[in-house]
């Protein structure tokens with residue numbers, strides 16, 4: 001296994017995607033989030049608003065029809081569409097000067113067949129980086145999921161996965177990967193699936209199959225439902241702004257951890273919620 005390293009503060013600062021003077025909303029990056037369900041509409045709000053706060057120029061949330069009104073009301077500047085009618089041609093193509101990325105799976109029910117076909121559509125047709133989270137992760141372990149990931153790898157379209165320990169263990173199963181050491185697990189998932197893997201927990205380990213990066217700035221205040229959806233939106237926004245996928249995952253996880261700490265300072269470790277973490281993203285950005 002490769003050595004485990006951490007990014008320095010200077011390395012992270014250099015990665016911050018400050019808007020250029022001539023920027024417009026499209027050159028700053030389009031985040032295309034396919035997220036939420038009738039069961040978990042809140043996950044779509046959390047991922048979408050976290051993406052906006054992390055700098056995506058244009059955030060489009062495609063969600064379940066039952067979730068559309070809630071997502072519109074949580075942030076009027078989100079562009080909201082329904083899953084119904086989502087077609088291959090709607091999915092983003094990243095071009096020079098017009099970066100874009102997809103986030104898929106926050107708030108998906110892992111056992112729902114309709115969500116699995118949405119995941120397949122995104123993996124097959126998004127010619128841009130895709131971040132897979134939450135209920136979409138289980139889809140990757142199937143033979144069809146693995147085949148689509150291989151195709152993305154061959155096409156040079158990066159895929160980032162952000163499993164918590166339970167989800168990482170499910171990804172490990174088909175390949176019988178050892179799950180106890182999370183640095184090793186991130187490395188093994190990255191190699192087995194051809195992805196950039198961020199295994200989340202009290203410490204987060206990110207690997208592209210070559211390097212392994214440890215991020216240990218978090219706080220147990222983050223151990224609350226919905227903070228993973230916030231992280232997915234944040235890393236997705238950095239991918240949408242054209243960052244290299246390993247850098248996006250490490251910077252996103254660090255900003256998320258610092259936002260967690262800033263939220264905790266205001267709200268206490270007991271009271272902090274995922275929404276407070278989003279509100280603290282500006283403080284995390286200023287900390288660099």
Ligand SMILES: NC(=O)C1=CN([C@@H]2O[C@H](COP(=O)(O)OP(=O)(O)OC[C@H]3O[C@@H](n4cnc5c(N)ncnc54)[C@H](O)[C@@H]3O)[C@@H](O)[C@H]2O)[C@@H](O)CC1
Nearest residue numbers: 040041042043105106107108134135164165166225226229
């Ligand atoms: N407000 C919302 O709408 C929320 C929606 N969420 C969505 O709910 C769906 C299901 O996600 P869940 O994570 O709740 O369900 P999972 O199906 O991933 O969790 C089920 C089992 O996984 C294991 N597990 C869960 N978290 C773990 C951890 N951090 N470490 C080790 N083992 C763990 C436990 O055995 C748990 O019973 C996802 O699509 C997610 O995005 C959650 O993010 C919570 C908030």
Ligand SMILES: Nc1ncnc2c1ncn2[C@@H]1O[C@H](COP(=O)(O)OP(=O)(O)O)[C@@H](O)[C@H]1O
Nearest residue numbers: 164200201202218219220223225226227228229
């Ligand atoms: N004890 C902890 N210390 C530091 N960070 C934590 C701790 N527990 C959870 N986190 C962070 O909180 C987030 C939780 O993500 P996840 O389990 O996917 O939440 P959810 O599915 O409810 O959105 C991850 O970024 C994880 O690293």
